[in-house]
Amino acid sequence: AQSVTQPDIHITVSEGASLELRCNYSYGATPYLFWYVQSPGQGLQLLLKYFSGDTLVQGIKGFEAEFKRSQSSFNLRKPSVHWSDAAEYFCAVGGKGGGSNYKLTFGKGTLLTVNP
């Protein structure tokens, strides 16, 4: 069974500080990994994704994530947080194609608060 763990329910950082959100996954085959962001009352927006190749992937809004197969992790980072980054962040794992591989399993989310 596939699963995603986001160990931090809530993180508070100061504006301008660096950020790292943790994500650990369990998946029986080659994982496809995603980070989504959700602003209050909104749907989910894709920040970045990893399928293969370079294990450091760049996304929108200055975010990046690093895939570490040995640690089953896909942590999200940003060097300098802006107040507008305050939102909830979801990590997800899935596979490609048909059958049960269509399924995308989400973590329970990390709520980010940014202090001025």
Add this chain to the structure above:
Amino acid sequence: DVKVTQSSRYLVKRTGEKVFLECVQDMDHENMFWYRQDPGLGLRLIYFSYDVKMKEKGDIPEGYSVSREKKERFSLILESASTNQTSMYLCASRSLKGSTGETYEQYFGPGTRLTVT
């Protein structure tokens, strides 16, 4: 840009009513999904449709049904709404043929916050 729209942002219904939540995508995507989102539980998959008239149960299908008569539209039906179905409902779609190769990410609508009283 991919656009996924949901018929209502907010909906209030009474217990026992039949409720229809509509989702439309404009990018000719094969796959469509319905999730519910609850605090502390994250997103849970209710139903999935891999093509027109094709559907598959997700993790929590009880109390729900779906309909996909046209490729662009995926409806979630609550046959007899109950208070424990008060939640945020999110629709998503996915293409199996990305323009730059394999992509497989899901695109989400803005959500419908349903309250059942």
